[in-house]
Amino acid sequence: MKLANIKREWWKEAVVYQIYPRSFQDSNGDGIGDLRGIINRLDYIKSLGIDVVWLNPCYESPNDDNGYDISDYRTIMSEFGSMDDFDELLNAMHERGLKLVMDLVVNHSSDEHEWFKQSRQSRDNPYRDYYHWWPVEKGKPPARWSYFDKKGDAWKYDAQTNAYYLHYFSEKQPDLNWENPTLRKEIYDMMHFWFKKGIDGFRMDVITFISKHDDYPEFEAAYQNQNMIDMYAQGPRLHEYLQEMHSEVLSHYDIMTVAEGPGTHAHNVLDLVDESRQELNMNYHFDHQSIGVGPRFIINDDFQNLVKFKSVMSTWDKALSTKGWNTIYFGNHDFPRMVSRWASDAPEFRAAASKMLSTYLLSMRGTPYYYMGDEIGMSNIKFDDINDYNDLMTINWYHLTKEEGGDTQALIDSHKITARDNARTPIQWDSTDNAGFTTGKPWLKVNPNYIDINVAEQQNRQDSELNYFRKMVNVRKDNLILVYGSYTLLYDEHTQLYAYTRELDGKRLLVLLNFSDQMLEESLLEGIKIGNIVVNNYPEFNFDAKVFKLMPYQAVIVNILD
Ligand code: GLC
Numbered sequence: 134m135k136l137a138n139i140k141r142e143w144w145k146e147a148v149v150y151q152i153y154p155r156s157f158q159d160s161n162g163d164g165i166g167d168l169r170g171i172i173n174r175l176d177y178i179k180s181l182g183i184d185v186v187w188l189n190p191c192y193e194s195p196n197d198d199n200g201y202d203i204s205d206y207r208t209i210m211s212e213f214g215s216m217d218d219f220d221e222l223l224n225a226m227h228e229r230g231l232k233l234v235m236d237l238v239v240n241h242s243s244d245e246h247e248w249f250k251q252s253r254q255s256r257d258n259p260y261r262d263y264y265h266w267w268p269v270e271k272g273k274p275p276a277r278w279s280y281f282d283k284k285g286d287a288w289k290y291d292a293q294t295n296a297y298y299l300h301y302f303s304e305k306q307p308d309l310n311w312e313n314p315t316l317r318k319e320i321y322d323m324m325h326f327w328f329k330k331g332i333d334g335f336r337m338d339v340i341t342f343i344s345k346h347d348d349y350p351e352f353e354a355a356y357q358n359q360n361m362i363d364m365y366a367q368g369p370r371l372h373e374y375l376q377e378m379h380s381e382v383l384s385h386y387d388i389m390t391v392a393e394g395p396g397t398h399a400h401n402v403l404d405l406v407d408e409s410r411q412e413l414n415m416n417y418h419f420d421h422q423s424i425g426v427g428p429r430f431i432i433n434d435d436f437q438n439l440v441k442f443k444s445v446m447s448t449w450d451k452a453l454s455t456k457g458w459n460t461i462y463f464g465n466h467d468f469p470r471m472v473s474r475w476a477s478d479a480p481e482f483r484a485a486a487s488k489m490l491s492t493y494l495l496s497m498r499g500t501p502y503y504y505m506g507d508e509i510g511m512s513n514i515k516f517d518d519i520n521d522y523n524d525l526m527t528i529n530w531y532h533l534t535k536e537e538g539g540d541t542q543a544l545i546d547s548h549k550i551t552a553r554d555n556a557r558t559p560i561q562w563d564s565t566d567n568a569g570f571t572t573g574k575p576w577l578k579v580n581p582n583y584i585d586i587n588v589a590e591q592q593n594r595q596d597s598e599l600n601y602f603r604k605m606v607n608v609r610k611d612n613l614i615l616v617y618g619s620y621t622l623l624y625d626e627h628t629q630l631y632a633y634t635r636e637l638d639g640k641r642l643l644v645l646l647n648f649s650d651q652m653l654e655e656s657l658l659e660g661i662k663i664g665n666i667v668v669n670n671y672p673e674f675n676f677d678a679k680v681f682k683l684m685p686y687q688a689v690i691v692n693i694l695d
Pocket residue numbers: 198201202238302338339393466467
């Protein structure tokens with residue numbers, strides 16, 4: 134790989150840090166994180182060395198799905214503050230050289246959005262075609278699966294006009310009708326509104342779902358229930374809409390875009406991100422997250438299958454090795470804490486395991502998306518009681534399982550590992566009440582381990598997870614090879630070791646990661662001579678000319694000698 138042949142872009146070289154505002158920092162004691170809270174923590178955010186903040190939705194919302202149900206796209210959620218707070222936040226970030234990427238949620242709105250209130254009033258309302266309606270005279274609409282519906286049904290009957298409306302998510306999140314050019318224009322105008330304020334990009338929520346199949350045909354048997362996700366992502370006009378969005382809006386600004394891409398796979402991702410198509414810069418997929426995780430997020434034995442994980446990640450790297458650009462992530466607000474899901478949160482391993490996973494995220498090709506709190510190794514809260522949950526997804530699936538006479542305990546047990554609320558517990562700032570997150574009652578319980586695991590404790594401790602993360606961000610910044618270098622997987626069948634080389638302009642780095650709680654010893658491969666250590670999450674690295682040893686969850690990056 135030659136740097137001279139690569140099109141360098143700021144968003145390829147950036148490290149993105151995701152903030153879920155509800156759980157980051159409360160500033161007024163109502164138990165809910167807010168924009169002022171983020172402003173107050175900007176020095177911390179800057180100290181991480183990251184470049185871009187992706188902020189989850191902070192628009193006006195009745196919060197059926199914590200801000201992913203938007204009732205006004207141009208207003209700040211009252212719980213989070215005001216537009217003045219937003220403007221101040223954006224300014225203060227730019228002053229510190231940080232960029233801000235917002236969430237764009239335009240597959241659906243809230244049912245409390247003015248558009249929907251109008252739309253449901255009469256069949257001839259001017260806003261009727263802003264949404265998808267199916268009149269009862271046509272009989273029952275063809276089945277559509279819903280993530281968050283109480284019954285899993287994406288069609289909701291609405292008596293007022295005697296018709297069903299479509300909602301891939303909760304019944305309070307009706308899907309917008311992109312087939313309608315007036316709706317598309319509204320969305321593009323709204324995007325210009327935010328870009329004119331100076332934001333630096335959008336993360337586009339389930340953007341792969343915006344084009345629906347004409348007349349809502351029945352899907353083949355293979356695409357029933359949750360498998361419909363793949364069909365949802367193949368609406369016939371998706372790429373036409375994205376190209377239109379690109380020419381109408383995106384091409385006018387120096388910004389970055391990333392699709393949340395359920396239903397994208399290595400074989401079709403280039404349709405979204407091949408730069409010559411003029412659609413989006415990046416996409417993030419779910420192929421690794423779904424390893425060992427079945428319907429309703431019930432896990433099976435494959436859940437931490439390293440060989441499968443390596444294969445998925447290597448396939449994705451290859452798909453984007455000459456065109457487009459990849460993304461790398463473990464945690465976000467929809468997945469559990471990375472250390473609990475991908476390694477171990479057992480007290481004796483948690484710190485090393487967190488550092489190992491940070492090493493991985495920051496040494497792969499593709500832009501890393503790093504979730505707040507992972508830098509201090511926060512772990513899953515593992516609620517025992519369904520009443521502790523806030524997330525409508527876990528709650529609905531629990532009730533559905535109960536109604537069916539299914540195994541609710543199995544659901545609770547799996548959700549201790551997989552539930553979204555595990556990642557939404559408040560950030561653990563210090564060991565004072567409520568971890569310093571709020572002086573009031575937090576909207577979601579704080580993980581009791583905050584007494585030991587918190588920012589204040591790690592801030593100045595040299596060997597903390599936090600300082601390791603900062604160091605690893607610098608290692609990536611100092612080594613363009615980690616950004617642009619080619620990636621080659623080694624030992625692909627190894628069940629504990631994830632090892633690869635990165636190569637740029639003839640220089641090679643070797644990354645060795647022990648993804649297990651056992652020590653391991655392996656022979657070095659032909660042609661690989663270990664040189665200087667670039668980074669190591671343990672004090673020592675044990676190797677000679679032939680073999681190397683790794684401690685549980687040890688991570689090492691070394692130079693390869695010629
Ligand atoms: C995306 C969001 C998720 C939300 C859903 C519906 O998957 O990341 O949090 O619930 O879309 O908007």
